[in-house]
Amino acid sequence: MDYAPAEATTGTGTLPPTPLKILIAGGFGVGKTTMVHTLSEIPPLNTEQEMTELSEGVDDLSAVPDKRTTTVAMDFGRLTVDDSLILYLFGTPGQSRFWFMWDELAAGAVGAVVLVDLRRVDDCFAAIDYFENRGLPFVIAINDFPGTERFDARVVRDALVLKPEVPLMWTDARDGRSGLAALISLVEHALARVAA
Amino acid sequence: MDDHLGPDGSAGGRVVPVYALTRGRTRSSGRDMPIESLVSVTEHGQRSVASLDIEYRRIVELGRRVVSLVEIAFALRVPVGVARVLVSDLAGCGHLVIHAPPPLEANGGPSQELLGRLLDGLRAR
Ligand SMILES: Nc1nc2c(ncn2[C@@H]2O[C@H](COP(=O)(O)OP(=O)(O)O)[C@@H](O)[C@H]2O)c(=O)[nH]1
Ligand SMILES: [Mg+2]
Numbered sequence: 001m002d003y004a005p006a007e008a009t010t011g012t013g014t015l016p017p018t019p020l021k022i023l024i025a026g027g028f029g030v031g032k033t034t035m036v037h038t039l040s041e042i043p044p045l046n047t048e049q050e051m052t053e054l055s056e057g058v059d060d061l062s063a064v065p066d067k068r069t070t071t072v073a074m075d076f077g078r079l080t081v082d083d084s085l086i087l088y089l090f091g092t093p094g095q096s097r098f099w100f101m102w103d104e105l106a107a108g109a110v111g112a113v114v115l116v117d118l119r120r121v122d123d124c125f126a127a128i129d130y131f132e133n134r135g136l137p138f139v140i141a142i143n144d145f146p147g148t149e150r151f152d153a154r155v156v157r158d159a160l161v162l163k164p165e166v167p168l169m170w171t172d173a174r175d176g177r178s179g180l181a182a183l184i185s186l187v188e189h190a191l192a193r194v195a196a
Numbered sequence: 197m198d199d200h201l202g203p204d205g206s207a208g209g210r211v212v213p214v215y216a217l218t219r220g221r222t223r224s225s226g227r228d229m230p231i232e233s234l235v236s237v238t239e240h241g242q243r244s245v246a247s248l249d250i251e252y253r254r255i256v257e258l259g260r261r262v263v264s265l266v267e268i269a270f271a272l273r274v275p276v277g278v279a280r281v282l283v284s285d286l287a288g289c290g291h292l293v294i295h296a297p298p299p300l301e302a303n304g305g306p307s308q309e310l311l312g313r314l315l316d317g318l319r320a321r
Contacts, residue, residue, distance in 0.1 A: 017262045017295045019232040020306055020314055042267075076266060081317030085310070088232050088264060107230060108300055110311065135303060180321060187315045194301055194308045 015084040022183060023105055024075070024091045025131075026115030027123025031143045031173030032091035033075045035115065039089060039179045040077025074101070087183075102130060111137035111190045113182050115173065118148050121159055128160065137190040141171040141182045165189075231266040231276050234295045235259050235283055241291030252291075255282055259292050 024032050075091025090105050106112075112131050116124045124140075131138040140162065151159075153168055162168065167185045171178045237245075237259035245256045255268055269279035286292040301307055306314075 017234045017236065018298050018310065019234050019264055020298075020310065021232045076270060078264075078267070079318075081314055085313055085317060086234065086262070086264070087314060087317075088266070104231060108297065108304065108306070110306055110314065137305070180318060184315065184318050187311055187318060190305060191308065191311045191315060194303065194305065194311060 017084050017086065019086050019088060020081075021088040021090060021105070021109045022186060023102070023109055023112040024089055024115065025102075025112050025124075025127040025138075027117065027120060027127075028093070030115040030117045030120075030123065032115060035113070035171075035173035035179045035182075036075040036077040036089045036091040038174060038176050039079060039183070041080060042078050099130065106131075106134055106136055109136060111139070111186045113141050113186055114138050115171075116140055116142050116160070117145055118142055118151060118156070119145060124160070128162075132163075137186065137193055139167040139169065139182060139186045139189055141169055141173075143173050144170055165192075229265060229280050229283070229294065230297055231264070231269075233265045233283075233297060234262050235265065235268075235287070235292045236262045236295070238290055238293055241286065244291060248291075251282060252286060255279075255286060256291055262295075 024035050026032055074093075075089070077089035077091075079087040079089070081087050092102055092105055112127070114124055114127045114131070128138070128140075140156075140160065142156065157164075157168060167189050169182060169185060171182050173179060237256050241256045241259065245253055248256060251272060254272060258268055258271055265279055265283060266276060268283065269276045272279060272282075274282075283292060283294065287294050298306055298310055305311075
């Protein structure tokens with residue numbers, strides 16, 4: 001039987017297949033899963049699974065087959081950008097005990113969208129501190145939940161102690177255009193920093 | 197029924213648990229193969245697919261479309277560290293190519309050129 005050649009190895013472009021990644025961060029219930037699923041072209045079926053720690057050694061597993069390993073729910077999405085460029089989205093749990101995972105995800109990343117629920121701003125501080133310390137570009141996306149008081153952007157910036165250059169926007173994670181606008185803002189921000 | 201072969205052509209015997217395939221190997225290539233690394237199948241891999249152990253075969257089948265390490269891990273429901281070992285095995289005997297990750301700027305991020313292409317692509321959506 002003849003197999004079709006792999007698409008991207010013989011694609012129209014001469015550019016090699018290249019992955020890029022963006023992190024979607026924020027506290028529990030802030031809309032990470034929703035945003036990744038709304039933006040992703042792969043069906044949501046497989047995109048959130050309990051996964052054993054990314055770097056977990058298999059030695060432990062084979063030694064103790066029924067050992068319960070730490071599992072984390074990581075959202076995962078994919079957008080084909082052009083012939084050779086694929087963007088991966090990773091929705092990462094905001095708690096600091098998952099920093100081991102963030103390190104691996106953040107390495108080489110374009111940057112992060114930090115989702116914020118203004119009713120629970122404290123939840124996003126760990127993420128903001130982490131990306132600031134790492135020097136990773138990030139934007140703040142305020143998800144508008146019903147019953148949230150309408151604050152002025154300046155008030156929100158003060159509350160989050162944002163540097164003036166950090167983009168801030170209001171989004172709806174359930175709306176693809178809105179999520180896309182957040183990604184575009186992040187890439188513009190990252191570009192401005194590379195160009196500077 | 198058939199005996200399946202390991203990716204190096206050695207007799208693999210019956211379908212074995214994926215952890216047995218990795219034989220405890222892990223971590224070795226974490227730095228060289230980030231989780232978003234892309235792989236695709238080679239012609240040799242396509243020809244050999246039927247002879248492979250089930251987990252290897254599934255990876256080679258997934259690789260007919262360019263696919264990332266993390267997608268492979270999700271599809272096989274194994275930790276990324278395990279998928280990394282299996283992918284290394286397959287690449288080592290020429291069934292898969294691992295596409296080199298893009299070179300990074302001094303600030304640790306992607307190049308201006310790549311970010312520009314990403315921006316164009318996102319804006320065109
Ligand atoms: N009104 C509103 N609801 C949202 C938004 N994003 C998520 N939700 C809802 O909030 C709940 C939690 O979202 P989820 O994506 O699971 O949060 P996660 O824990 O960060 O992954 C779900 O019921 C969503 O439908 C948003 O932008 N606006
Ligand atoms: Mg979630």
